Amino acid sequence: MVKSPSVVMDSNALPEERQQRILERLRAEGRVVAAELALAFEVSEDSIRRDLRELAAHGLCKRVYGGALLPTVTLTPLKQRRNEHSARKQALARKAASLVQVGQTLLIDAGSTNAAIAAELPRDARLTVITNAPHIAQVLLDREGFDVLLIGGRIDTTIGGATGSQAVDQVRRVRADLCFPGACAIDAAHGLWGFDSEESLFKRAMIEASDETIVVATDDKLGAVAAHQVAELARVQHLVVEHSADKSTRAAFTARGVAVHRAEATAD
Amino acid sequence: MVKSPSVVMDSNALPEERQQRILERLRAEGRVVAAELALAFEVSEDSIRRDLRELAAHGLCKRVYGGALLPTVTLTPLKQRRNEHSARKQALARKAASLVQVGQTLLIDAGSTNAAIAAELPRDARLTVITNAPHIAQVLLDREGFDVLLIGGRIDTTIGGATGSQAVDQVRRVRADLCFPGACAIDAAHGLWGFDSEESLFKRAMIEASDETIVVATDDKLGAVAAHQVAELARVQHLVVEHSADKSTRAAFTARGVAVHRAEATAD
């Protein structure tokens, strides 16, 4: 007998109550379908979509065509992640790199997106780059023309960069114009979040050592959920998103004073 | 024995959910067949092909005739090929790596010879490696199975590693079993010499932080003398030389209490 307990008494629910129930279903089954929810709660799909939109804005679900899924926290090996070198990520990186000005000092965190940014930085702009990621340092040394400062410490293999207290100490002793904290979840209401405790502490130190912060977010990072807060949204001056990023999500950031930059569209 | 959960309930999946499941299958089995997927998800092969196309665009799979495979992780496009060690250097590196014992902590300087050594280190020996060179850190992270500690500081582009006072400070705060100072000139009468003032200071700090020192010298480094002294010969316990190294030169080092190790002969 397969009678699902979540089907009972779902109609006549108050809006807030309904969202709560949707969340329960989502967590129980890993996915929800908009049409099914509309049927169960006896409301139109429009209302369900509104609910899902709201939940997604709080990072509680990830909207997909047809319904919603649990937010993806993909812990793929570092070597593979680096190979996810799509045209989209390159377009994102190019837009981010265009925000950099001649002679500036940049603080760049580890991460595959940031590595892509490093590969797009203008070579002739007399840039100084401070990074905790050997891979990024390597990219810049190979390209030549950059002043590279390495942040030392024990390297977290899943992150690909140094993040411990030793690394934090060193970051505290430098000063940068711009800061690119990597692979965060970002949310218009709650700010910047990281997946790991130490990692988040390091990112926070980076941001405090910089005049301005630029968050570069692939679509899956927008409205994704994470455990540890890195910073308030007020500490973020710029947000670079993919061309495909949701319009209302972009508007939410703009409304809170964040300059949103949209990457060019790609062929794919 | 629990059957793989990815087989159940694959039909009626939301589009994005389906791609996620395909990826799971791919990672579990190493390959997926388009026709089988179409059957499992109850969609046309066209849709499956579109999914695979999209995954491939993100670098998450490699499309082949009939389905897809895991992406080939070939991280040696051009830049490393240029640095590709000659057979001689590799033989030298292999001999040097054979001196390392399980569980040891190594202090490895920047330099192409040392990078070759890093590539030859045994993966399953629970080694801790401290290095000032992003390239070496990178090699070890990619090979997996190493504990990597990064020495930070401003990177000298001609050396490819950090050497300033900041780097020296950090080296003073660690302790290693073995030390591989890179690219020195070594002479039986005068000891170890470096080409650059700061570089030499750093090497000296490395040696002082280690119990034993292993100097790995290509033929052109043997018997050469440079401007800045790094250490007395008494601080050097091991010397690794090429197969072609001069016999009397080897004898001179042996006579002064240095254990000389000769690399295997190579084809070229």
Added chain:
DNA sequence: TTAAATCGTGCACAAACGTGCAATCACCCA
């Protein structure tokens, strides 16, 4: 070489989507 399987592309259609608008309802304050 030939035949079968697979692939890419263009196309049409349906489902899902975002947005603006009007209707409804609870609630508050004059």
Added chain:
DNA sequence: TGGGTGATTGCACGTTTGTGCACGATTTAA
């Protein structure tokens, strides 16, 4: 009592996205 206010909802409209099919090109195996 009555009008204003804000939240919630369903609907209409045009747009985007996913899907299957047809057709010709390409690849594979015999």
